Amino acid sequence: MSGRIFGTTKILGVMGFPVSHSLSPVMHNAAIAALGLDYVYVPFPIAVDDLPTAIAGLKTIQSIRGFNLTIPHKVEVMPLLDEVLPIAQAVGAVNTVKRVGDRLIGTNTDVAGFLNPLKQLNCEWENTPALILGGGGAAQAVVAACLELGCSVIHVAGRDPKKMKKFHGSMTSQLHDYNLRVHPWTSIPHLLEVAGIVINATPIGMAGDPNTPISEEEMDLLPDHAIAYDLIYTPRPTKFLQIAAAKGLKTIDGLEMLINQGAIGLEFWLDLPVPIEIMRQALHQHLATQS
């Protein structure tokens, strides 16, 4: 963003509730400024029940070129769009929407955002069992990502057996022909012994929560070559990643996923290569001023 809004300025944004905490405006406006584009990226606080009215309204505002969706709108937006791309159908959630003429097209960039940091690693994914902690919305994208990586088996552990059964049913109806197994939370120690990558897809350990999804003793059960990936990006690093790093494991934090999903989304809207390093720097600088 140049800091100036004109009659020609095009609008991007993020819909959520609440949305004031979103880091997306920081990274997108930094990229827009670096590219010298006449765009601005703004937060749209939209309550759950207002989503259909909001989507219908913004469809009529031609200067709105695209938007992200965050909690609680990622699933509910799907029937309100003109088209949902296969990756978002597979995940069962849309996080990015683009206007093409009068049509709104939804996709999911969380999958590729999660994958990009992993693709830089030299890993034999076909011999790597994945363990996902938590079975919520983000876990759905992580399952699709692990499938794309070719992980030998995907284990998901959750605390509510009914929800985990539903999770298994909805994922297997959308993504066929792969090895997905759901487990109770109490099975985690046994699953850690064979995991090549363990992913925290719960909010345990977010800023203000001193807990970890797995204890220091349980971390000892992981093989030496295992990767620990936490989707959480505040604090950085989480206690989960601190323990993993102290054991000598490779670690990845949620900020890289956030940056990568954002960069892929911006490229989808603009049809231009985007300056991911500037987005990364903007977020790092912003978070440094918050701590």
Ligand code: NAP
């Ligand atoms: P969600 O849909 O609410 O799912 C959270 C999952 O964690 C649920 O399965 C929930 O189980 C489980 N859980 C919560 N507290 C738990 C506890 N104390 N013990 C065991 N399980 C627990 O949330 P989400 O959208 O998937 O997000 C999950 C995390 O990923 C959040 O921290 C979010 O900030 C992060 N995230 C990061 C990115 C990124 O770009 N880095 C993107 C998306 C999400 P129940 O259903 O039984 O409550």
